[in-house]
Amino acid sequence: MADEFMKGFAILTTSMLGWMVIAGWYNTPSFTESQLSGPAPENLQMLDQLALTFKTGLLWFALLGALTFWVLIPAGRELRKAMATE
Known part of the structure; x- marks a missing residue:
């Protein structure tokens, strides 16, 4: 049971760390206005759009993982134990 907890915790922490790094790069307007959920900048290049898509994927991977x-x-x-004992 402890190994499942650690696997889930590792997925959660590493994915959210990646999400925070990408959000810090793209969604923080300035040093004094630090917010990770700000609007994305406009006129993004292809790699920037890919990074924001990856950020969304990391969030869902963290939650679902x-x-x-x-x-x-x-x-x-x-459930399998309960079905086996009946």
């Missing part, structure tokens, strides 16, 4: 290892896998194992 943690949910999978913390809820779905343990629930599936408990």
Whole structure:
């Protein structure tokens, strides 16, 4: 059970670290106005748009990865145990 928690925690922390780095690059208007959820700049090049798409993917990977290892896998194992004992 502890290994599932650590796998989910590792996915959550590394993905959110990547999300914060990309959000810091693209969504923070200046040094004194630090906000990670600000609007994206306009006139982006292809690699900038790819980075913002990657940022969204990291957020969903963090949420779904943690949910999978913390809820779905343990629930599936408990369900399998319950089905085997009946």
